[in-house]
Amino acid sequence: AQTVTQSQPEMSVQEAETVTLSCTYDTSESDYYLFWYKQPPSRQMILVIRQEAYKQQNATENRFSVNFQKAAKSFSLKISDSQLGDAAMYFCAYRRKGADGLTFGKGTHLIIQP
Amino acid sequence: DSGVTQTPKHLITATGQRVTLRCSPRSGDLSVYWYQQSLDQGLQFLIQYYNGEERAKGNILERFSAQQFPDLHSELNLSSLELGDSALYFCASTQQGLARETQYFGPGTRLLVL
Numbered sequence: 152a153q154t155v156t157q158s159q160p161e162m163s164v165q166e167a168e169t170v171t172l173s174c175t176y177d178t179s180e181s182d183y184y185l186f187w188y189k190q191p192p193s194r195q196m197i198l199v200i201r202q203e204a205y206k207q208q209n210a211t212e213n214r215f216s217v218n219f220q221k222a223a224k225s226f227s228l229k230i231s232d233s234q235l236g237d238a239a240m241y242f243c244a245y246r247r248k249g250a251d252g253l254t255f256g257k258g259t260h261l262i263i264q265p
Numbered sequence: 266d267s268g269v270t271q272t273p274k275h276l277i278t279a280t281g282q283r284v285t286l287r288c289s290p291r292s293g294d295l296s297v298y299w300y301q302q303s304l305d306q307g308l309q310f311l312i313q314y315y316n317g318e319e320r321a322k323g324n325i326l327e328r329f330s331a332q333q334f335p336d337l338h339s340e341l342n343l344s345s346l347e348l349g350d351s352a353l354y355f356c357a358s359t360q361q362g363l364a365r366e367t368q369y370f371g372p373g374t375r376l377l378v379l
Contacts, residue, residue, distance in 0.1 A: 184364055194353060195267075196370035203365065242308060248364045251321050252298050252310025 153178045155245050157256035164233050165264050171218075172228045172259045174243030180204075182248040185219065185226045190258070191239040199241070202226065230261075238263045268292065269358050269371035277377045283344040286374045288356030290337055294369075296320070296362030297339040299331055302373075303352035314339055315362040346378045 154177045164170035176185070187199040202210045202219050209217050214231045230237055240260050244253040268291035278284055290297050299311040301324075310323035314333035325331075328346075333339040343350060353373045359366035 186367075188370075194373055194375075196355060196357075198367050198369075201367060246364050251364065252300070252313055252323050253308075253368060254310065255308035257307050 153180075153245050153247065153254045155243050155254050155256040157241075157243055157259050159259045160257070161260045161262065163262040163264060164230075166233055166235060168233055169229060169231045170233055170261065172230075172241050172243075172261065174226045174228070174256055176224050176226065176243070176245050176254075178224070178245065178247065180247045184246045184248070185217075186244040186246070186253065187215070187217070187226075187228045188242045188244060188255075189237075189239045190242065196242075200228065233263050235263050235265060237261060267369040267371060269356060269369055271354075271356050271371040271374050273374060274372065275375050275377075277379065278346060279379055280346055280348060282346050282378075283342065284346065284376065286341040286343070286354050286356075286376075288339045288341070288358075288371060290339070290356075290358030291369055294358035294360050295337065296359045296366075297333055297337070298357040298359075298368060299325075299339070299341050300355040300357065300370075301352045302355065303349075305349070306352075308355075311341070313362065320362055343376070348378050351376055351378045 183204045185202045189197045218227045240258045243256040270289045296315045311325040313321040356371045357368040
């Protein structure tokens with residue numbers, strides 16, 4: 152079974168600084184998809200960024216980028232120029248190719264210090 | 266607003282009871298996913314439906330069942346409720362149910378079993 156591990160239960164960063172959230176996963180598949188979701192205090196799950204395993208280029212969405220290391224099965228999220236609105240739980244998620252749901256990590260609580 | 270709606274927002278019930286949670290996917294989406302978020306288990310995939318048919322099963326208990334109707338809305342039925350079933354239940358939808366598609370989450374139904 153696939154597993155997703157987020158080793159940082161909580162991270163804190165100063166506003167305008169850069170922070171990196173870690174995620175590792177375990178799979179025997181070669182084709183899969185990786186996602187970062189944000190869950191603010193409202194509890195809404197919001198997609199931040201996604202990565203296809205077959206793509207070598209790291210995904211980027213404005214201030215959010217990933218470092219995807221397929222061989223190491225690592226998928227970290229970098230948030231640049233942190234803003235107060237970035238404060239939330241961040242979940243790393245995996246989905247194998249085919250009909251299946253998302254497998255989530257336990258989440259990292261990100262605190263932004265003003 | 267993701268376009269996915271869930272009712273009710275909150276539900277309080279007693280052990281042994283049965284409840285039904287409802288989800289309406291985004292317009293045009295054929296696939297619906299159900300997830301449970303609890304303190305103990307984190308975010309877990311329960312079940313997926315595509316155009317009325319069950320497509321994938323996750324960690325769904327035998328006391329739980331779901332269905333998707335011809336108008337594509339879905340219902341999750343939870344019976345013989347236990348204290349441990351208290352959780353936030355999310356519905357998500359995608360157009361074709363493919364792994365590469367982003368799952369858009371509804372706001373969730375918060376269930377409290379007393």
